[in-house]
Amino acid sequence: MPDRQRADARRNYARILAVAEEEVAAQGAGASLEQIARIAGVGSATVRRHFPTRRALLEAVSHQRIEALCVRARELTGTGDSRAVLLEWLGDVVAYCVSARGLAAALVYDGAVPDPLHENTCAAMMEEAGAPLLRAAVQDGAVTAGITVPDLITLVVGIVLATEHRPDPAVEADRLFRLAVAGLSPRS
Structure with a gap:
């Protein structure tokens, strides 16, 4: 993730990644991207912007x-x-x-x-x-x-x-x- 991203984008990235780590640990590779977005408090488009593919x-x-x-x-x-x-x-x-x-x-x-x-x-x-x-x-x-x-x-x-x-x-x-x-x- 580039250092020049806005502070809110960096926070979103960190929050999405933290939630994704927990969800993947619990659900495996098929963890729901929508569930990750919901728990992280962001839209699914935000998840896809940071992580364009599973x-x-x-x-x-x-x-x-x-x-x-x-x-x-x-x-x-x-x-x-x-x-x-x-x-x-x-x-x-x-x-x-x-x-x-x-x-x-x-x-x-x-x-x-x-x-x-x-x-x-x-x-x-x-x-x-x-x-x-x-x-x-x-x-x-x-x-x-x-x-x-x-x-x-x-x-x-x-x-x-x-x-x-x-x-x-x-x-x-x-x-x-x-x-x-x-x-x-x-x-x-």
Whole structure:
């Protein structure tokens, strides 16, 4: 949000974002924009002016957690076994996505050509942060060449979205993530 916005616009943005964080935490990525506007005491046009798309709102709500995941990737880069480090970070992504409803939806790669103004910055941040971890694992022969960070994030998002309504989504998401990593073949 530009610093040159009027004070009332900045207050509206902050109020909308605070309400959106609560609503997304309670309702998930499908939280009603109209309900957010009503609780924030603004019109739905004001919400849309600040957040022109649902993804823009989800990204704003998720930004702090995304930044924490990016910091974690930077901390892990160059430490330990490259495959283990990559999997540790991806495990953190799974755990964060499960604990923060709406975060997985903010990371969805929908294949659409990005609108430069409203590009998926959360996904771009994660891709940039995870690239050194993946590159090291590929160089060490621990991960198959050709796998991309968007592939891995898409896998995580799919697992999180598939388990979000289970009785214990964190346990189920972690179990399915480990299954995906191990593959279906028994260990020899």
